[in-house]
Amino acid sequence: MTLYEYLRDCKEDEVDITDKDYDVLIYFYYADEKEEETDSWNRAMMQIARKLEVVEFGNTVTVNLSEVIENNLDNKVFDDLFIHNDIDSIMYDIENILSGNVSEKWMEKFANSLE
Secondary structure (H helix, E strand, O other): OEHHHHHHHHOOOOEEEEEOOOOOEEEEOOOOHHHHHHOHHHHHHHHHHHHOEEEEOOOOEEEOHHHHHHHOOOOOHHHHHOOOOOHHHHHHHHHHHHOOOOOHHHHHHHHHHOO
């Protein structure tokens, strides 16, 4: 099950997300199709959620975020987005990134670069 499917089905306002390998806590909110059409941030977050697989349920939902990022380190877009293009540096900053400390354009580039 993808994180997007989980968010769509759980109907909660906020879902606490952790990574299976790194100690991070990120909040995801489901955005319906209308919100995705009108808001580029929501569209990017839902695009990311579609790439992540849920690996465990509990008080938080655990996903494979670091694995997805690591699989994309060589996609050339990351070279422009990150000062240090390595998994540890990116995961160190990922909470800040996904909580809104980057521009919508930056987030769109990031989301579009993930395979």
